[in-house]
Amino acid sequence: MIVKHPKANGSQSMSLTRILMEIMMVASNNNVNNENLIWLDMEMSGLLPDxxxxxxxxxVVTDANLNVxxxxxxxxxxxxDAVLDGMDAWNKGAHGRSGLIDKVKASTTSEQMATEQMIAFLKEHVPAGKSPMCGNSICQDRRFMARYMPELESYFxxxxxDVSVFKELARRWKPxxxxxxxxxxxxxxLADIYESIDELKYYREHFIVK
Incomplete structure (x- = not known):
């Protein structure tokens, strides 16, 4: 909302509006950084994208030092219902306990809608083609994204x-x-993303030689 001084004319009001818009654009651009990291996690009905x-x-977007x-x-x-009914026992149990199955049934969001909104969010923080896809066993998420959300996959x-790399090396070298x-x-x-970030912080402190 623009508060107009009683003596201000139309051009002064428009000038103030333009200044405020430019300030907002500069502030928004200050958040965009090539070194920021995009952390992602998906829950799927199974392991096979086809x-x-x-x-x-x-x-979640962090800076290079893992600050959110x-x-x-x-x-x-x-x-x-066919997709949900086709899940194996493990997925039905895990997603049933978390409440995700009921949320999926009630949702009206499509893959395309989620793609568009997610890209809009990412543009506020990282230019296209700059951040690797970050997470645990993230190649699996990427396979599904390439299959069902190709526009989003190409943003990365x-x-x-992949934090799993440090996990597997630590298991063998430093149990x-x-x-x-x-x-x-x-x-x-979302919970799994924050856990992945915390896990990489742990390996940075205890495992990665400085």
Whole structure:
């Protein structure tokens, strides 16, 4: 809202509006950085992109030092009863306990709608093609994204930043460090992202030689 001084004319009011818009654009652009990292997690109905579908996704943006800069909405994707009924026992149990199955049935969000809104969020923080896709076993999420959300997949750099690499190396080289990080594994997109960020912070402190 623009508060207009009683003596201000129309041109002065428009000038003030333009100044405020420019200030907002500069502030927004200051958040965009090539070095920012996009962390992502999906929950799926199974492991096979050709037959299973995306149920939920979310993203968190951090700076290069893993400080959180922004958090996307959690997108729950509507899927048919046939998709949900076709899940195996493990997925039905995990997604039933978390309440995700009921959320999927109630959702009106499609893959395309989620794609458009997620890209709009990412543009506020990272230019296209700059951030690797960050997360745990993130190649699996990327396979589903390439299949069902190709526009979103192409927003990322072709590289991945997979925390699972550090996990597997620690398990073989430093099992005591591997044992020191306990995961809750809630199988909820946003919670799992923050757990991945915390896990990389742990390995940065205890495993990566400075």
């Amino acid at each position: 037959s299973d579908r995306i149920l939920e996704l979310a993203a 800069l922004g958090e996307s909405p959690v997108f729950v994707i509507h899927q048919s 750099h072709y590289r991945n930043l 005591e460090i591997y044992a020191g990080f306990k995961k809750a594994s809630r199988h909820e997109a």
